[in-house]
Amino acid sequence: MPMLLPPFDQDTPLFRGNLHGHTVHSDGEKTSMEVMNFYQDLGYDFIALSDHLWDDVSFASTTINDTRDLDRDDFVTIPSAELHCLGKRYDQDGLWHLVANGLPLDFKMANRDETVTQMISRAREAGAYVSIAHPEWYAMTTDEAIMASSAHAVEVFNYSATIESGRGLGIGTADILLHEGKRISFTATDDAHFRSQDAGGGWIMVGSDDLTSSSLVDAIKDGRHYSSTGAEIHALLMEGDALHVSCSPANHIIVSGIGYAALSAQGQNMTYADFDxxxxxxPYFRITVIGKNGQTAWSNPYWLDQLR
Ligand SMILES: [Zn+2]
Ligand SMILES: [Zn+2]
Structure with a gap:
């Protein structure tokens, strides 16, 4: 029987959103309302205003940004924060950065002794979807990635780190964790501060039952999303060992697995490809779609033992 892979196994359209961004509540330049209006004008369905949660007032706040009053029928915010704790090498402040989406508003910042593993557990137990933020931006080591691998996800693309620091990718870190057998998902985000034109460059498309914060968080915990900088995945269909990918016009459609395992289709403006x-x-595969101007979409990894 042909089987559509999630999130393409539902009839309703996917919701578009940004899981990582900042406002004047921490070190962003715009108010929560201004940020929300900006994204709604771009056609997004949801955002997370993940202001920094730490006690250094130069860039952070000790409280979570309460954005519930901004929610409307057709646009929602997910209570979120960028969590920090001490112990990260190669960061001038020695701080870890983890994005947590779906936090209770009374979630407390880490104390001086909390390790990254403890902080991730605490955020997960509080109900959040936790992602390893911008691993490339602050030179995350392999040991550190493994230390933080109880997170749900790795940010494989961070737009502001790409355009302001020239190091915004995370796919290498994500692949290491997949090789370690960690069943992580991926996110693409803006991490927008609105200091530059750093919004609208990376997002996720989520297959959620409805447009509420709790349904969206449940869906991304289930991996019912894909990540994008402009390319679209329209369907992933498995029939036996055959994988059919349909997508927006692409010049490269790639299936990646462990080690150097990869298959690819090359062409001009391809809207589908079939792989054997x-x-x-x-044990897993993931799809990358690249358009002619470099716009990319990344599927989450699919583990064969969960598909069969
Ligand atoms: Zn950060
Ligand atoms: Zn950030």
């Missing part, structure tokens, strides 16, 4: 996975020796 019968001799694809990898």
């Amino acid at each position: 996975l019968s001799s694809f020796a990898s």
